[in-house]
Amino acid sequence: MTWSYTDRILLQKVQKFCSFTRRIQNKQITVDSKVVTIPDTELSFWMSRAGTELVYHRLPWREPDAPYLLQVLFEDDYLIALNKPSGLQVLPGGLFQQRTVLTQLQWHVSKLTTSSSGCRKTHPVPVHRLGRGTSGILLCAKTKLAKSRLAAYFAEGTSVVEDKYTNSECKKMRKISKIYRALVSGVIDMDEVLIKQPIGTIKYPGVAKGLYVASPSGKPALSSVHVLERDLENKSTLVQVEIQSGRPHQIRIHLSFIGLPLIGDPLYVSGGQPKCFDPELMDESFEKDGGYQRPENPVPGDCGYNLHAHQIVLIHPITNENRCVNMIARLFSVPLEEETAIGVGTVSSSEAIMLAGLAFKKKRQNKRKAEGKSCDKPIIVTGANAHLLMFSTMERNYFFSI
Structure with a gap:
């Protein structure tokens, strides 16, 4: 995974949304092909130069089980x-x-x-x-x-x-x-x-x-x-x-x-x-390998x-x-x-x-x-009448009715 920054504005966005502390500790970050070992607070010095290339070397992790049949x-x-x-x-x-x-x-x-x-x-x-x-x-x-x-x-x-x-x-x-x-x-x-x-x-x-x-x-x-x-x-x-x-x-x-x-x-x-x-x-914490943790929300x-x-x-x-x-x-x-x-x-x-x-x-x-019923036209549901349908549901003890 590679990011190439050409100005300081992009760096500000990175600092706002992402912390490289864990990844730096794991020696997963390189700047211009050199492993970064300094704290991320000093990373801005390296990134202030136009054309600097920052690379995140993601460690392999075991993927969750998934069916393998097509x-x-x-x-x-x-x-x-x-x-x-x-x-x-x-x-x-x-x-x-x-x-x-x-x-x-x-x-x-x-x-x-x-x-x-x-x-x-x-x-x-x-x-x-x-x-x-x-x-x-x-x-x-x-x-x-x-x-x-x-x-x-x-x-x-x-x-x-x-x-x-x-x-x-x-x-x-x-x-x-x-x-x-x-x-x-x-x-x-x-x-x-x-x-x-x-x-x-x-x-x-x-x-x-x-x-x-x-x-x-x-x-x-x-x-x-x-x-x-x-x-x-x-x-x-x-x-x-x-x-x-x-x-x-x-x-x-x-x-x-x-x-x-x-x-x-x-x-x-x-x-x-x-x-x-x-x-x-918002869970933006990191796993030990530097990857994002699985979100707790569905x-x-x-x-x-x-x-x-x-x-x-x-x-x-x-x-x-x-x-x-x-x-x-x-x-x-x-x-x-x-x-x-x-x-x-x-x-x-x-x-x-x-x-x-x-x-x-x-x-x-x-x-x-065959059952003696008529073939009704479909009911049309839009945002304008959805609340009426739900109210009718509670009124008549049906889950969905009109």
């Missing part, structure tokens, strides 16, 4: 879809540097490359993220062209939401669809809920760039929630969530925002906010919640614009359901993206008709 759901010369287990981090960061999806992905692709002659140059990288505690489909690109086009897919989907199109219009314009399944605390009275709640950041201990929460001043976000099963005895609900935008921790925030936090979520509670904490107690990377990336449907970004790829990831501990795990077919319209969602919706409507 199932390949789909793979061709351009794409690879993995079934990620809960507990495995996608990209290096924090306490995990080697035990990540990226490390396994690069090893897998390099093994295939060395075993085949004349293979095109690969650049394996995930094109979106899943939380460490989230399981299921993770889509990755094997070439730079595939990466750029898939990134454009996700960007287009988010921009459509920002332009305030209707939900049906968003679906028609999308080239990729991500469907999740989640187990939430509480019983939802409605069969379908559309959540429109912006997501922004707040200062939070242990999260350098800020914690994502439900915020009126945040960026637009849209989630479509369908009830799959209600457990009245245990007061829980299994839901299917299709996200129209891709904000960090969107599902966890949106479901907790309407008073239905994911079961086992250590961080988010009703209202889409974190559990109580004192922002003044952080986004903590596991325990029940969220699974169940399905991805997309128009193939390279081979054919009319080639639709449909992938389903089963839970590792659950037998394969009676549905095709992988499907590739030729379609005539981008509306094929909605095939899986439409099939589920039709099945639900047929069930309601």
